[in-house]
Amino acid sequence: MLEKLAALVTVRRRLVLLVSLLFCVVAGGLGASVTTKLSSGGFDVPGAESTRAGEVLAQRFGSGEPxxxxxxxxxxxxxxxxxxxxxxxxxxxxxxxxxxxxxxxxxxxxxxxxxxxxxxxxxxxxxxxxxxxxxxxxxxxxxxxxxxxxxxxxxxxxxGRAEVDRELGEQIQMDLMLAEALALPLTLLLLVLVFRGVIAALLPLALGVVAIIGTLAVLRLLAQFTDVSVFAMNLTTGLGLGLGIDYSLFVVSRYREELAAGVTVSEAIATSVRTAGRTVLYSAVTVALSLSALLLFPMYFLRSFAYAGIAVVAFAALAALVLLPALLAVLGTRVNTWSWKRRRTASAGRDPWSRLAAFVVRRPVPMATGAIAVLVLLGSPFLGVRLNLADERALPADAEAHRVASALLHDYPARETDPLLVVAADSGTPRSRAADIDAYARRLSALGHVSRVDGWTGSYVDGHLIAPPAASRERYAAGNGTWLSVVSSVDPYGDEGQQLVHDIRTAEAPFETSTAGTASAFRDTVDALTDRMPFCLLLIAVTTFVLLFLLTGSVVMPVKAIVLNLLSLTATFGALVWVFQEGHLRWLTGDFTVTGGIVATTPIMVFCLAFGLSMDYEVFLLSRIKEEYDATGDTAGSVVRGLGRTGGIVTAAAALVALVFLSFLTSGITYMKMLGLGLALAVVMDATLVRGVLLPAFMRLAGRFNWWAPAPLARLHRRIGLGEGA
The missing domain is CATH 3.30.70.1320 (Multidrug efflux transporter AcrB pore domain like)
Structure with a gap:
């Protein structure tokens, strides 16, 4: 199929380029106004108790959390x-x-x-x-x-929340312009060095731009039917450039390798699409499935990253399999124009990655032990992780909403702007239930860490009525319902704040109640993430297992890939806690407010994105190793030769992708810094310790068992397996 596609694109190359140009014009016009249609929220859990209570407050009482x-x-x-x-x-x-x-x-x-x-x-x-x-x-x-x-x-x-959302929307647009202004020229410079030529270096940027333009158009269309977060824009840019680089490196490197072997342009394109193109296809499916796990979560903030990510992957893969071969067919051997060769080419088996692989396979146990120890040590801070929600502290310290929040914290000890709201929507008229409301308000005011309770019957402190009903008492009444405002003295994200939510929700009440407010919303968010996370992990594990089995015919290699990825990501999470929760390296990452926690959704985003990107390199490397093993039957030799042939490309791709994501550190929004640093660390860790040390050590120890599968699955793979050397 891929060979037929390559032949068709080669013959119809001018038509393909014309259609691609028209697509960019139309999609660019459609996506140009996308930022005006996106939202800066999306952290609330639809249908959760706090969300329902907030809706009742707004609709029936005309009130709510300020x-x-x-x-x-x-x-x-x-x-x-x-x-x-x-x-x-x-x-x-x-x-x-x-x-x-x-x-x-x-x-x-x-x-x-x-x-x-x-x-x-x-x-x-x-x-x-x-x-x-x-x-x-x-x-x-x-x-x-x-x-x-x-x-x-x-x-x-x-x-307040409204002003925070407004400033976040403005900040994200400024951040995008700055990140692009830095990332694009630096990426082009590194691409020129990697490809050792100017023309070849421009191809990855072309693919990235096409993927970004197409995704912006998709987001614009989706915003007509559902909520989409403005933060999906960052992922669109970063992942679009990253995958454009990855996929172009795989295909163009193979194309230039084939040209160097003396084949014709058409033959080089056919071989590149059949082999490297197959790797791109596998990689795209793997990354898309990893990102699709974000759709399992109810918050549209996370779902928006899935929308953007899946669209970017699809457009990047399509461009690599259709647009890139057409460009290569037009360029032909001119892809090497303005190029230069290395002064000295390492002999076979003597390149740095071959030497590293040979060193590791001779000493697999100590090398694997050392690498695992490093990853575990780096991951240890994650044991002390504390979570919170995105608020004004994610903005730069000089932002107006941040300054107001700081003033409230220092000059207003009671958290008047952040109360817990207890709604009794069908409790009967407040006048007829005045005694019950009074008793319930006294009970709530006696709970630990409650500064004051306000309601229709007055204000209460420590179980006592301290002020009679004020002129504004009617704000707490509407038909057959009432509500109470519980002002606390503790951080809503801390253990004491969360215990207060539990105490209020379980306190004896004379009527049915529900709670809203920041502390309640945080409790519901953590519960939603915790409830859905097992399904997220299961989806990623099953799809990864199936795809790698189809590629390799082994049940051992997929399990190995999942375990090593989890180990690598644990180290990444530990680094995020050490940097952002504990406040280290602010001189390097850009100044930010240390909140003592990290935004609850960030580890999940990093996990799904980084897992998919790491499988990108896994597929590329395993394809080459399997090709060598099928030809020789020598496990150790195939690992050395496979890593030698792919190590340089994987390293270059990882460095370029890491650079793109590190540009997120210029953002003024803390959790975008977290996402950028987390993804950059995950990619670098995966391309060095995991692919350079742990993978060859494991494969050396497993020997022929690497390619084992039960007889029924082996027969199944012979019938439907899709693997072929890249």
Whole structure:
């Protein structure tokens, strides 16, 4: 099939190039406006208790967790008469804005001391913007200019979830431009060095650009029907360039090798597509299936990475199998134009990778033991991992939302902007259930780490009513329901904050309740990730096993690949904890706020992406080793020769892909730095310790057992196996 495809593309090369050009024009026009259609949220779990409670609060009570916080500063103090007048008027105007369900402040809540800064020079206005993330964003864009310039004698700064999402969207666009401005020229320079020529070096960039353009068009279309995260843009750029480099290296290297052997251009293309093209096809399927595991998770933040990743893989593979052969057919031997040769070519078996493989197969046990010890040591910090959610601390420290959050942390000890919200939607009218509401509020206020409970019947501290119902009591009532605001004194992501969620959810209540708020959302997110992770691992393991079995006819090699990949990724996760959770190497990775944890979704993204990329190199290397073994029957020799023929290409590909992902470190968003560093480390670790040491050591120890399969599976492979040397 691949030979027929190569022949067709070679003959119709001009038509293929014309169709590809038209595709780029149409897809480029469609995808040009994609950023305006993407969202910066996607961390909530659809259908979870916290999500349902938040929806009930918004729809039935016209309230909810404050998603917009205005920090108002007055030089002469927030209690002077003109400041009180201006603050009250600001709150009234904000509450009347379209899209604002509710707005309260220090001045409208009877000078609530919890909403005044410690030095009395600042106070808070808390608002809830209604609608989904896109509607909230549009409301904020309309409201913000009217208040950003402040009031006479007062300044206004914006914070809260709505402002964080707005700033994340702006930051990601700036990050993309910076990363591309750095990655593209550096990548081209390294490609010129790797290919030892200019024309050949441009081919991987061409494939990467086509994959990126096609994926942006797909994301634009998907955004018409479902939510898509703006952070999928980063993956589109990084993975598009990375896979364009990988697949081009495999195909072009084989093509130039065939030309050097003296065959015709058509024969060189046919052989390259049949062999390296088969590797590309296997790799693409493996990477796509690894990324498809992200679709198992309910949060559209993770699902968006699957959308982008699968599209990128498909377009990169299609370009490598169709567009690249057409370009090679047009270029012919001119692919070596502006090229130079090495001054001295290492003799067969004397190149660095052959020597390394020979050294390892002579000493497999000590080499494997040493490599495993290094990986385990690097992975040990992961034992102390702590998780959290993405918030304003992911932004640069000088971002407005980050500055507001820092001020709240230092000047407002009670977490007024981050309460736990307890909803009793069908508890009966608050008036008829006043005694039950009172008793329940007292019970909640007596729980550990609760600063105060506010509700229809008043405010409570330590089990006692400290303030009678205020004029704003009706905000806690709607028809046959009520809700309570539980202000805590602890970090919602910490053990104490999570224990408080558990205590509230299990506390005896006179009516059915549900909880919303950051702490509750975090609990539901961790539960959703934990529940789906076994299925994610199972999907990746099964698909990897099947594909490698079809390639090699062995049941041992797939198991070996899965185990070594898991070991390598553990080391990567340990490095992420050491750098980002513990705060090391900020001078190298770019400054960021150390939160004492890492975003809960990051390890899953890194796992699925890195596993797929590592299998990319696994397929390429095993194809060559299997080709040598089928020809000679010598396991040790086939490992040495196979690694010698592929080691340089794998190393070059890994270095180039790592460079692309390291460009993510220029991002101002912490969890994008995590993703970039994690993927770069995983690729480098896989191409060095795993492929250079552990794989040859394992294969030397396993001997002929490497290619073993039970008789029924061996017969099955002879019938449907797809393996062929690359």
């Amino acid at each position: 998603n917009l916080v205005l920090l108002v500063r007055a030089t002469d103090g927030v209690d002077r008469p003109d400041a009180v007048r201006e603050g009250t008027e600001l709150t009234r105007r904000l509450a009347a804005e379209p899209g604002v369900q509710e707005a309260v402040s220090y001045w409208t809540l009877g000078k609530d001391p919890s909403l005044r800064g410690a030095n009395a020079e600042s106070a808070l206005v808390l608002a809830h913007l209604k609608g989904d993330e896109d509607e909230v964003g549009r409301s904020l864009d309309r409201i913000r200019p009217r208040y950003a310039n402040g009031l006479p004698g007062m300044t206004v700064e914006f914070g």
